[in-house]
Amino acid sequence: xxxxxxxxxxxxxxxxxxxxxxxxxxxxxxxxxxxxxxxxxxxxxxxxxxxxxxxxxxxxxxxxxxxxxxxxxxxxxxxxxxxxxxxxxxxxxxxxxxxxxxxxxxxxxxxxxxxxxxxxxxxxxxxxxxxxxxxxxxxxxxxxxxxxxxxxxxxxxxxxxxxxxxxxxxxxxxxxxxxxxxxxxxxxxxxxxxxxxxxxxxxxxxxxxxxxxxxxxxxxxxxxxxxxxxxxxxxxxxxxxxxxxxxxxxxxxxxxxxxxxxxxxxxxxxxxxxxxxxxxxxxxxxxxxxxxxxxxxxxxxxxxxxxxxxxxxxxxxxxxxxxxxxxxxxxxxxxxxxxxxxxxxxx
Amino acid sequence: xxxxxxxxxxxxxxxxxxxxxxxxxxxxxxxxxxxxxxxxxxxxxxxxxxxxxxxxxxxxxxxxxxxxxxxxxxxxxxxxxxxxxxxxxxxxxxxxxxxxxxxxxxxxxxxxxxxxxxxxxxxxxxxxxxxxxxxxxxxxxxxxxxxxxxxxxxxxxxxxxxxxxxxxxxxxxxxxxxxxxxxxxxxxxxxxxxxxxxxxxxxxxxxxxxxxxxxxxxxxxxxxxxxxxxxxxxxxxxxxxxxxxxxxxxxxxxxxxxxxxxxxxxxxxxxxxxxxxxxxxxxxxxxxxxxxxxxxxxxxxxxxxxxxxxxxxxxxxxxxxxxxxxxxxxxxxxxxxxxxxxxxxxxxxxxxxxxxxxxxxxxxxxxxxxxxxxxxxxxxxxxxxxxxxxxxxxxxxxxxxxxxxxxxxxxxxxxxxxxxxxxxxxxxxxxxxxxxxxxxxxxxxxxxxxxxxxxxxxxxxxxxxxxxxxxxxxxxxxxxxxxxxxxxxxxxxxxxxxxxxxxxxxxxxxxxxxxxxxxxxxxxxxxxxxxxxxxxxxxxxxxxxxxxxxxxxxxxxxxxxxxxxxxxxxxxxxxxxxxxxxxxxxxxxxxxxxxxxxxxxxxxxxxxxxxxxxxxxxxxxxxxxxxxxxxxxxxxxxxxxxx
Ligand SMILES: Cc1cc2nc3c(=O)[nH]c(=O)nc-3n(C[C@H](O)[C@H](O)[C@H](O)COP(=O)(O)OP(=O)(O)OC[C@H]3O[C@@H](n4cnc5c(N)ncnc54)[C@H](O)[C@@H]3O)c2cc1C
Ligand code: SF4
Ligand code: SF4
Numbered sequence: 001x002x003x004x005x006x007x008x009x010x011x012x013x014x015x016x017x018x019x020x021x022x023x024x025x026x027x028x029x030x031x032x033x034x035x036x037x038x039x040x041x042x043x044x045x046x047x048x049x050x051x052x053x054x055x056x057x058x059x060x061x062x063x064x065x066x067x068x069x070x071x072x073x074x075x076x077x078x079x080x081x082x083x084x085x086x087x088x089x090x091x092x093x094x095x096x097x098x099x100x101x102x103x104x105x106x107x108x109x110x111x112x113x114x115x116x117x118x119x120x121x122x123x124x125x126x127x128x129x130x131x132x133x134x135x136x137x138x139x140x141x142x143x144x145x146x147x148x149x150x151x152x153x154x155x156x157x158x159x160x161x162x163x164x165x166x167x168x169x170x171x172x173x174x175x176x177x178x179x180x181x182x183x184x185x186x187x188x189x190x191x192x193x194x195x196x197x198x199x200x201x202x203x204x205x206x207x208x209x210x211x212x213x214x215x216x217x218x219x220x221x222x223x224x225x226x227x228x229x230x231x232x233x234x235x236x237x238x239x240x241x242x243x244x245x246x247x248x249x250x251x252x253x254x255x256x257x258x259x260x261x262x263x264x265x266x267x268x269x270x271x272x273x274x275x276x277x278x279x280x281x282x283x284x285x286x287x288x289x290x291x292x293x294x295x296x297x298x299x300x301x302x303x304x305x306x307x308x309x310x311x312x313x314x315x316x317x318x319x320x321x322x323x324x325x326x327x328x329x330x331x332x333x334x335x336x337x338x339x340x341x342x343x344x345x346x347x
Numbered sequence: 348x349x350x351x352x353x354x355x356x357x358x359x360x361x362x363x364x365x366x367x368x369x370x371x372x373x374x375x376x377x378x379x380x381x382x383x384x385x386x387x388x389x390x391x392x393x394x395x396x397x398x399x400x401x402x403x404x405x406x407x408x409x410x411x412x413x414x415x416x417x418x419x420x421x422x423x424x425x426x427x428x429x430x431x432x433x434x435x436x437x438x439x440x441x442x443x444x445x446x447x448x449x450x451x452x453x454x455x456x457x458x459x460x461x462x463x464x465x466x467x468x469x470x471x472x473x474x475x476x477x478x479x480x481x482x483x484x485x486x487x488x489x490x491x492x493x494x495x496x497x498x499x500x501x502x503x504x505x506x507x508x509x510x511x512x513x514x515x516x517x518x519x520x521x522x523x524x525x526x527x528x529x530x531x532x533x534x535x536x537x538x539x540x541x542x543x544x545x546x547x548x549x550x551x552x553x554x555x556x557x558x559x560x561x562x563x564x565x566x567x568x569x570x571x572x573x574x575x576x577x578x579x580x581x582x583x584x585x586x587x588x589x590x591x592x593x594x595x596x597x598x599x600x601x602x603x604x605x606x607x608x609x610x611x612x613x614x615x616x617x618x619x620x621x622x623x624x625x626x627x628x629x630x631x632x633x634x635x636x637x638x639x640x641x642x643x644x645x646x647x648x649x650x651x652x653x654x655x656x657x658x659x660x661x662x663x664x665x666x667x668x669x670x671x672x673x674x675x676x677x678x679x680x681x682x683x684x685x686x687x688x689x690x691x692x693x694x695x696x697x698x699x700x701x702x703x704x705x706x707x708x709x710x711x712x713x714x715x716x717x718x719x720x721x722x723x724x725x726x727x728x729x730x731x732x733x734x735x736x737x738x739x740x741x742x743x744x745x746x747x748x749x750x751x752x753x754x755x756x757x758x759x760x761x762x763x764x765x766x767x768x769x770x771x772x773x774x775x776x777x778x779x780x781x782x783x784x785x786x787x788x789x790x791x792x793x794x795x796x797x798x799x800x801x802x803x804x805x806x807x808x809x810x811x812x813x814x815x816x817x818x819x820x821x822x823x824x825x826x827x828x829x830x831x832x833x834x835x836x837x838x839x840x841x842x843x844x845x846x847x848x849x850x851x852x853x854x855x856x857x858x859x860x861x862x863x864x865x866x867x868x869x870x871x872x873x874x875x876x877x878x879x880x881x882x883x884x885x886x887x888x889x890x891x892x893x894x895x896x897x898x899x900x901x902x903x904x905x906x907x908x909x910x911x912x913x914x915x916x917x918x919x920x921x922x923x924x925x926x927x928x929x930x931x932x933x934x935x936x937x938x939x940x941x942x943x944x945x946x947x948x949x950x951x952x953x954x955x956x957x958x959x960x961x962x963x964x965x966x967x968x969x970x971x972x973x974x975x976x977x978x979x980x981x982x983x984x985x986x987x988x989x990x
Contacts, residue, residue, distance in 0.1 A: 001820045
């Protein structure tokens with residue numbers, strides 16, 4: 001027997017959900033959803049769980065991650081209950097549940113706290129600059145080391161434990177029994193999804209968005225590789241340099257399109273934007289763009305005179321690495337890939 | 348006298364002629380006795396054929412007509428009208444059904460079908476040979492209508508009849524007018540209050556000279572029939588002549604030592620023996636309830652208008668038509684139904700509606716503030732095992748409306764609705780949407796798996812296998828459970844038997860035809876409307892009230908009534924008054940009268956429907972049915988049986 005908990009809806013609203021109460025369970029959303037299957041049918045069921053406050057059922061469910069927000073459900077909902085947006089909010093809520101530090105939840109729920117966190121990191125970077133007497137060389141060197149340390153520690157301290165928690169909620173706690181070998185066999189599935197997001201292709205009418213998303217992932221991961229492992233900013237190799245230009249261009253051009261579509265609000269997916277969504281696309285854009293300009297200034301010898309530009313880039317980078325990657329929307333990319341992996345294991 | 352008869356045989360565009368050889372039918376009767384002309388036609392009912400028939404009848408001075416075509420239900424009246432247009436009395440027309448009874452029924456046997464058609468046409472010919480011209484009976488009709496029941500339906504009907512210039516006697520059993528709606532305060536879907544509606548209707552009503560209102564009044568007998576109902580009305584006294592001096596009424600009520608349950612609030616509060624339902628109740632005069640008043644005289648000492656010596660009155664009125672608007676009772680759950688009377692925090696929806704009105708800033712029940720409210724729907728309606736198979740129509744909307752009101756009027760309310768599928772049909776759907784958006788939670792169960800109410804450690808828990816969550820068992824802790832009860836017929840509906848009004852299987856008063864004659868009853872001159880006919884909301888009650896008013900008026904508006912002449916006749920010489928005919932008559936049209944030296948049966952022409960039930964039971968063959976005499980029927984049988 002499950003007790004109904006109406007309060008849960010108040011909690012979900014803090015994660016951006018709204019009007020899903022209006023659902024009268026007609027099931028149109030599930031019927032039109034091109035990703036919903038007989039075995040894994042959504043979003044109606046998840047809306048129902050959310051209305052009744054069945055938190056445990058949601059926590060152990062992969063369905064919010066199986067949704068790619070094609071938006072068909074919201075378009076066809078006769079009650080304007082915005083099922084698509086609820087699925088999005090549940091992904092935020094779920095990431096907050098997986099996060100052992102609880103910081104994700106805090107940042108999702110409160111814009112002021114997000115702003116304060118961004119300010120603190122910015123001040124930290126500037127303080128460090130002051131400490132180094134705003135000398136470009138040692139700062140750039142340190143920044144390069146910082147990138148590696150940050151990536152390693154965010155992964156070990158935050159992301160890995162959180163993915164383990166996700167596994168706990170989804171497979172361990174509900175007592176799903178699977179042979180160990182399956183964990184190895186299905187790893188391919190995860191990598192596949194992480195790089196190609198091929199499931200999004202099944203979303204009707206959305207080939208272009210999928211393509212944009214795909215090259216963005218390639219661009220982003222490539223840029224990460226080029227800056228961290230090939231030390232793009234310090235490199236003299238013409239191939240590495242032009243490769244970096246190409247990748248950063250991909251990142252800022254695609255994200256620019258994402259930002260403008262969120263502003264135009266024409267597609268379901270871009271109609272309702274939470275601070276976390278804005279933060280993600282804008283910072284990714286700024287990162288690509290500032291990296292591009294920084295390298296351009298290096299190549300034209302202007303950077304020494306315009307050291308502020310490098311600081312701007314560094315602030316964005318640190319905020320990205322310490323806030324958005326571990327506690328922001330970046331994690332969705334990770335959890336989604338693992339969700340596909342767990343789904344395959346469970347099946 | 349040999350008649351000149353015209354016969355028309357219809358193809359019905361192939362519906363008949365595909366299976367019946369109409370030419371053969373024509374040939375087989377063209378030389379029969381009296382047949383002057385026989386024609387086949389593609390569509391007998393078509394304009395061209397109708398014109399041709401009128402010409403034929405006029406030119407040849409035909410005095411009998413037969414059309415062999417579809418069912419008389421479809422076109423008997425059409426062809427009767429054709430003969431009338433041609434100047435021939437319409438009872439000289441006889442209809443032969445060779446479509447429903449022949450071509451459609453025997454599409455597998457064309458020869459047999461043709462043979463049967465020939466016989467049916469011949470039997471119609473036999474009847475038309477003996478047919479006589481008849482004139483409808485005319486009886487005087489009293490131009491006045493009695494309305495029984497002064498709820499919203501009765502009041503609105505009264506005003507409508509008054510508008511048409513028809514005098515109305517409005518008879519209300521209670522001392523106060525308005526019926527149920529006075530109890531509901533804020534109403535869906537207009538958010539007006541019931542009192543506002545009653546005020547509008549009452550003020551309009553009393554401003555009219557041609558409406559006589561009796562309150563505390565009941566019809567106790569009826570003699571007579573359409574055009575002339577003679578009603579006896581018993582009027583119980585209110586024991587109050589006029590209003591007390593300012594403020595004295597309140598004092599008199601305080602002084603009254605008798606306290607009884609207040610039915611207006613469904614027994615949740617008490618009232619005195621001298622009372623009004625609410626301060627501005629109509630008529631504004633309070634009443635003393637004779638059943639509970641001990642005649643102690645305490646109130647009389649304070650208010651000079653109290654007059655305990657008033658006596659019951661008997662009044663007779665004569666009207667041409669009666670309009671029934673006696674309304675409904677809310678269903679009372681059985682002992683233990685969902686814990687009714689077992690648990691202390693269960694109320695019915697009507698009680699809850701009163702609670703919303705009577706509580707101010709906080710919703711208090713049994714001394715406790717209410718936050719979580721569970722509504723269990725369809726209680727007493729849509730019963731799978733019980734008698735009430737119907738849906739009560741008003742209750743989904745009313746419960747949802749009440750839930751919204753409660754949320755708006757009191758703070759921290761959470762509503763849980765346990766439904767069997769919501770039926771906020773039509774424009775009421777917006778309330779459902781509003782309730783969902785406002786955060787009400789809806790669960791749904793199958794009829795054979797109702798929610799269960801339980802009490803453990805002073806907590807009331809409702810559990811249900813929610814079909815919207817894959818039949819998962821869900822539970823809610825509720826401070827108050829509202830049983831959303833349906834409508835049932837008035838417990839005391841004996842007034843119906845005074846008029847022999849038939850009831851349906853659901854025990855509500857029954858109309859003749861749900862779609863085509865929705866406010867008429869099989870008792871001529873009596874119409875029904877409002878919730879006495881079945882569950883209705885106010886709009887539906889008033890719709891039917893307006894239609895019943897118009898129908899009642901149409902019976903009597905000319906001051907006389909025309910009645911079909913096809914009725915039974917008694918042969919006074921043969922009749923020996925054995926009364927079996929009177930017992931067989933389903934309409935009470937036969938009574939005994941003295942004729943010279945002996946008793947005989949007499950038919951009341953305005954009540955007889957010509958159904959013929961009395962004919963076969965008469966041992967002395969003293970009854971004749973006009974237009975269906977023994978001779979006619981026998982000649983038809985001969986024709987059918989002949990070769
Ligand atoms: C809880 C509840 C809430 C509701 N809320 C709404 C709402 O918000 N909106 C809406 O549209 N509808 C509502 N309804 C429906 C509404 O009450 C009915 O449609 C309406 O009352 C029907 O009117 P009526 O005149 O046919 O019957 P009634 O209101 O029952 O009136 C019948 C009258 O006839 C009198 N009477 C009965 N027998 C006799 C007799 N033998 N002789 C003389 N008089 C007699 C009675 O005393 C009564 O005054 C609600 C119903 C319920 C139960
Ligand atoms: S389409 Fe809308 S109303 Fe229908 S089930 Fe989905 S969310 Fe609910
Ligand atoms: S209106 Fe609703 S509550 Fe009332 S009987 Fe019909 S379905 Fe049940």
